[in-house]
Amino acid sequence: MVQFPRWQQLLVLAVVVLGLVFVSPNFLARETAEGLPGWVPSQQINLGLDLQGGSYLLLEIDLDEVAREQLDNLIESLRIDLRRAKIGYTNLGVDGQAVAFQVRDQANLQQARDILRNSADQLLIESAEGGVLKASFTPQAMRDRQAGIVQQSIEIVRRRIDETGTREPSIQQQGDQRILVQLPGVRDPERIKSLLGKTAKLTFRFVDETAPIDGSRVPAGSELLSSDELDPLGNPRRYVIKKRIMVGGDSLTDAAATFQDGQPVVSFTFDGVGAKRFADATRQNVGRAFAIVLDDTVISAPVIREPILGGRGIISGSFTSQEVQDLALLLRAGALPAPLTILEERTVGPGLGADSIAAGKIASILGMIFVVVFMGTIYGLFGLMANVALILNLVLIMAALSGLQATLTLPGIAGIVLTIGMAVDANVLIFERIREEIREGRGPVTAIDAGYRRAMTTIIDSNLTTLIAALLLFQFGTGPVKGFAVTLAIGLITSMFTAIMLTRLLVVTWLRRRKPQALAI
Amino acid sequence: MALIRHVPVAPNFKFMRRRNLFIAISAALVLASVALFAVRGLNLGVDFRGGIMIEIETRDAANLGDLRARLGSLGLGEVTLQEFGNPTDVLINVQRQDGAEKEQIAAIDRIKAELGDQVAEYRRTEFVGPKVGDELKQAGFLATIFAMLGITVYIWFRFEWQFAVAALIALFHDVITTIGLMALIQLEFNLSTLAAVLTVAGYSINDTVVIFDRVRETLRKYKKMPLLDLLSLSINGTLVRTTLTSLTTLMALLALAVFGGEVIRGFSIALIWGVLIGTFSSWGLAVPILSYMNLRAGLVGGTDDEGEKTKAVEKA
Numbered sequence: 001m002v003q004f005p006r007w008q009q010l011l012v013l014a015v016v017v018l019g020l021v022f023v024s025p026n027f028l029a030r031e032t033a034e035g036l037p038g039w040v041p042s043q044q045i046n047l048g049l050d051l052q053g054g055s056y057l058l059l060e061i062d063l064d065e066v067a068r069e070q071l072d073n074l075i076e077s078l079r080i081d082l083r084r085a086k087i088g089y090t091n092l093g094v095d096g097q098a099v100a101f102q103v104r105d106q107a108n109l110q111q112a113r114d115i116l117r118n119s120a121d122q123l124l125i126e127s128a129e130g131g132v133l134k135a136s137f138t139p140q141a142m143r144d145r146q147a148g149i150v151q152q153s154i155e156i157v158r159r160r161i162d163e164t165g166t167r168e169p170s171i172q173q174q175g176d177q178r179i180l181v182q183l184p185g186v187r188d189p190e191r192i193k194s195l196l197g198k199t200a201k202l203t204f205r206f207v208d209e210t211a212p213i214d215g216s217r218v219p220a221g222s223e224l225l226s227s228d229e230l231d232p233l234g235n236p237r238r239y240v241i242k243k244r245i246m247v248g249g250d251s252l253t254d255a256a257a258t259f260q261d262g263q264p265v266v267s268f269t270f271d272g273v274g275a276k277r278f279a280d281a282t283r284q285n286v287g288r289a290f291a292i293v294l295d296d297t298v299i300s301a302p303v304i305r306e307p308i309l310g311g312r313g314i315i316s317g318s319f320t321s322q323e324v325q326d327l328a329l330l331l332r333a334g335a336l337p338a339p340l341t342i343l344e345e346r347t348v349g350p351g352l353g354a355d356s357i358a359a360g361k362i363a364s365i366l367g368m369i370f371v372v373v374f375m376g377t378i379y380g381l382f383g384l385m386a387n388v389a390l391i392l393n394l395v396l397i398m399a400a401l402s403g404l405q406a407t408l409t410l411p412g413i414a415g416i417v418l419t420i421g422m423a424v425d426a427n428v429l430i431f432e433r434i435r436e437e438i439r440e441g442r443g444p445v446t447a448i449d450a451g452y453r454r455a456m457t458t459i460i461d462s463n464l465t466t467l468i469a470a471l472l473l474f475q476f477g478t479g480p481v482k483g484f485a486v487t488l489a490i491g492l493i494t495s496m497f498t499a500i501m502l503t504r505l506l507v508v509t510w511l512r513r514r515k516p517q518a519l520a521i
Numbered sequence: 522m523a524l525i526r527h528v529p530v531a532p533n534f535k536f537m538r539r540r541n542l543f544i545a546i547s548a549a550l551v552l553a554s555v556a557l558f559a560v561r562g563l564n565l566g567v568d569f570r571g572g573i574m575i576e577i578e579t580r581d582a583a584n585l586g587d588l589r590a591r592l593g594s595l596g597l598g599e600v601t602l603q604e605f606g607n608p609t610d611v612l613i614n615v616q617r618q619d620g621a622e623k624e625q626i627a628a629i630d631r632i633k634a635e636l637g638d639q640v641a642e643y644r645r646t647e648f649v650g651p652k653v654g655d656e657l658k659q660a661g662f663l664a665t666i667f668a669m670l671g672i673t674v675y676i677w678f679r680f681e682w683q684f685a686v687a688a689l690i691a692l693f694h695d696v697i698t699t700i701g702l703m704a705l706i707q708l709e710f711n712l713s714t715l716a717a718v719l720t721v722a723g724y725s726i727n728d729t730v731v732i733f734d735r736v737r738e739t740l741r742k743y744k745k746m747p748l749l750d751l752l753s754l755s756i757n758g759t760l761v762r763t764t765l766t767s768l769t770t771l772m773a774l775l776a777l778a779v780f781g782g783e784v785i786r787g788f789s790i791a792l793i794w795g796v797l798i799g800t801f802s803s804w805g806l807a808v809p810i811l812s813y814m815n816l817r818a819g820l821v822g823g824t825d826d827e828g829e830k831t832k833a834v835e836k837a
């Protein structure tokens with residue numbers, strides 16, 4: 001152990017120098033660091049949301065709702081096709097994961113089957129007794145569709161957040177149907193939460209004028225929806241609206257908040273196809289009422305006074321100007337393919353983040369001072385060498401955090417402070433071994449050699465067991481706790497290096513220069 | 522000036538004479554912890570119970586009574602308020618609302634609307650829905666079990682099975698008594714205090730391994746020394762190191778508990794206790810358990826000759 005080949009000595013020095021190089025950008029202003037030439041390490045430590053302030057939102061996509069909707073759509077198209085083919089049927093509805101109906105006249109069974117087959121791709125069709133047909137989507141079709149929906153949802157979430165002007169948001173898929181959104185520096189998470197909580201599915205549909213106005217009977221193919229307006233009794237006004245969509249929100253090319261007669265409204269523009277469909281529909285139905293429906297709520301139900309041909313229109317309702325801004329934003333960004341639920345929120349204000357950084361700094365520095373003074377007092381010169389290792393250990397931890405771009409969280413800082421306390425353990429083990437060797441009558445060189453050698457297995461065993469705990473914390477922890485696991489693990493590895501290799505370099509160099517007759521410990 | 526010169530390399534305490542007392546103390550601590558856990562329960566944080574936690578900074582020194590009355594009028598069920606570090610800092614815990622995630626979000630909106638005029642800054646807003654709360658509980662439980670198993674398997678690889686059994690028992694002791702302390706002082710049990718529990722497991726095993734290493738070495742060295750003496754000798758041989766490392770770790774943790782801020786105080790307190798209990802359990806529980814096992818079966822390595830020689834030095 002006292003034999004310390006030159007290449008090993010150089011390796012130790014190289015690691016220390018690399019550590020210093022990687023840690024140095026942290027002492028520059030962010031702009032200066034970013035302006036450094038490409039070959040110089042310029043990464044600074046990534047602060048977690050709990051330190052820089054910001055919002056962490058975990059969203060879940062309601063895929064069940066999508067499956068339900070998909071079956072509902074199948075039913076609607078079957079209803080129309082069967083009626084067109086004049087095939088009598090009963091009991092058309094959802095049965096578990098499938099759509100089922102009964103053909104009245106067995107003679108039509110094959111024809112009904114063909115209609116069913118053509119109504120959607122990748123259907124599994126079964127027939128049962130009594131002319132019952134059942135259709136469900138293949139598992140592959142479900143999976144593909146769900147994957148598509150997740151991707152599309154992430155895209156829409158990204159667009160909505162970008163529209164709010166949040167800088168550097170992180171939006172990632174987590175698991176099968178979740179989206180993790182991290183928004184550094186966000187001060188008003190409530191607005192973003194409310195933006196993400198809306199599906200923003202806009203449809204233009206006709207009011208079903210064949211149904212009684214009080215909604216006491218809702219014909220098949222229509223549904224009863226409530227609106228934001230109040231009737232004279234103070235209850236939300238309700239409308240019977242056809243399920244068939246005249247034009248959907250996906251045909252919008254632009255939407256903007258504006259004013260009309262002093263009222264905040266949203267103006268919108270259709271794309272070519274949407275404009276034509278809207279023009280045709282309004283031309284053929286002058287005098288009838290249509291409804292603008294957003295997420296199953298009727299915003300307004302105006303009567304068509306004249307055909308609307310220009311592909312432009314206005315949505316008015318009882319809006320505040322903030323609501324109009326948000327609605328325009330949602331329409332521009334597009335509708336979510338499925339509703340999102342916020343499962344978890346963690347928001348830290350900028351004040352607490354700054355306080356946490358300051359407190360973490362003080363605790364680290366004081367912890368460091370306590371340990372350094374203690375080690376110096378107890379072990380004298382050897383203690384000083386352990387202290388050099390301790391300080392460089394801190395440098396290496398910070399360098400590793402910068403280089404790996406790991407995220408430093410508040411528990412992460414706690415991990416560093418804990419490492420400061422535990423890092424000297426390896427040195428204490430070595431020094432105590434050296435003391436034992438001296439007591440057994442060995443000279444300085446042999447004692448040091450044996451001390452390092454014998455302490456080694458113990459150091460590795462004890463550090464590896466703690467490393468196991470750290471890795472499991474990383475595996476099972478979330479957010480800040482993961483940050484703790486990261487710094488703990490990095491700290492264990494760097495402290496093994498500094499406590500063993502670096503102090504050894506110092507001790508061996510000292511031994512060669514001074515050639516002491518006795519060791520002062 | 523090195524003070525260590527005045528400290529004996531290996532003190533000569535007869536640890537094993539009191540081994541049954543130490544085991545009894547450990548057993549009493551575990552029983553007390555289980556009783557506390559059963560009677561008082563844990564003060565579950567928002568991570569595990571689900572619900573809402575909001576930390577606010579008020580414009581003027583907070584009037585808790587007034588805030589309590591105002592929040593109470595919202596009908597959100599159990600709402601607890603506590604001053605958090607500063608007179609202007611208040612921590613609000615709201616129970617999990619009936620219903621799904623939507624109801625929790627609505628409750629946050631109502632709280633913020635009610636308190637708007639008094640609040641200078643929302644320092645923290647945390648909401649954990651029922652689904653995630655259950656998942657976190659499960660993940661936390663699994664992490665604890667897997668950490669203990671992983672550590673035990675490692676010890677089993679590196680040592681004989683008797684050591685692994687003793688280490689596992691000591692590990693359970695440390696984890697249970699740390700949870701017992703949390704029940705006693707009603708320290709909030711959340712993700713970070715759970716991390717503290719796992720770290721305690723890691724630290725405590727670290728300490729145990731150092732002593733076990735020495736036991737194994739001494740076993741090879743002194744083939745004929747009575748087991749109890751041998752175990753006492755091993756503890757004494759590592760006692761200075763155990764004490765010094767515990768002290769430096771405690772110093773760092775003390776700095777963290779006092780100056781690290783309110784958010785991680787609970788975490789630091791759990792760790793401080795864990796370091797104390799983990800250090801005790803290494804020599805006070807793990808080694809006494811070893812004393813009841815047949816450690817000399819199947820040991821290899823070392824010669825009697827070498828053993829006797831070192832023994833001679835020991836006597837000198």
